[in-house]
Amino acid sequence: MPLGIPKVVFQGPGDEEPDCNRLYNLRFLFLCQELDYEKAAQLCSLLVNFTVEDPKKEFFLFINSPGGALIPGLTVYDFLRTLGPDVNTICMGTAASMASLLLAVGTVSKRIAYPGSRVMIHEPEASKFTASMALTVKEAEELAYLRQRVIDTYKKHTIQSQSRIESDLERDTFMTAKQALAYGIIDKIAYSVDGLYQETLDDLTAEERDLDIEHNPEGLDWS
Known part of the structure; x- marks a missing residue:
């Protein structure tokens, strides 16, 4: 189910609420x-709309995304x-690039991934910032600022x-x-929908904590 605004917000007497609206009303x-x-x-x-309705009721953001543009991602992060x-942030497939940052920004103890999930991080790409072959001084300064902000964000949430x-x-x-x-980046691995079977950092072995992670030197597209 992609991101979108429900097409039917109000129902008349006796109208059945669409399934998509039920999910949104549950803040899914x-x-x-x-x-x-x-x-x-x-x-x-x-x-914003849900926060105005109830400023204490929690959100559930389900993520299966290759990422996207840097500025929109940082905007959502700030919100x-x-x-x-x-x-609650839940990775149910792929959380790559900016999507991994949004996964990490969830409330501590409420960042979850399913066992088969994959996460990918990388720095902001100059190719997405400018179409020219070479960055101007101003563009280079802005890109350096954004790169540092991404670094600081991962440091804050990991x-x-x-x-x-x-x-x-x-x-x-x-x-x-x-x-x-x-x-x-996450706090739990969920092995059941109800959360009764989960794995936390304390459950990992010393070898699993060693972080022998895989890099992609060939620059393969992982969308």
């Missing part, structure tokens, strides 16, 4: 495609960080050092669910 939101400015605006508007309710994050962001860095748990 889905990011299941690439994030751009339009989708970021839709998601932020839903977050998730500044709104009052807790945010348990890794800045030097480790900088190194891992230099190329596509892939993680299994257990590696994402050891990295600090």
Whole structure:
């Protein structure tokens, strides 16, 4: 189910509520495609609307996304960080690029991935920032600022050092669910929908915490 605003918001007497609206009313939101400015605006508007309705009821953001544009991703990040309710982030497939950052921003102890999930982190791409062959001085400065902001964000929401994050962001860095748990991007691996069977950092062996993670030197497309 991709991100979107429910097409039917109000029902008349006796009307049955559409399934998609039931999910939204439960505050179940889905990011299941690439994030751009339009989708970021839709998601932020839903977050604001739900917070106005009930400033304490938590959100559930389900993620299966290859990522997307940097600025829209940081916009959603800021909204998730500044709104009052807790945010449960759940990776149910792929959380790559900006989607991995949104996965990490969930409330501590409420960041979850399913066992088969894959997470990928990398630094902001200059090719998405400018279409020219060479960056201007201003563009280079802005890109450096955004890169540092991404580094600071991962440092804030994971348990890794800045030097480790900088190194891992230099190329596509892939993680299994257990590696994402050891990295600090998630807090739990869920083995059942009800959450009764789960794995936390304390359950990992010393070898699993070693973080022998896989890089992608060939720059393969992982969308």
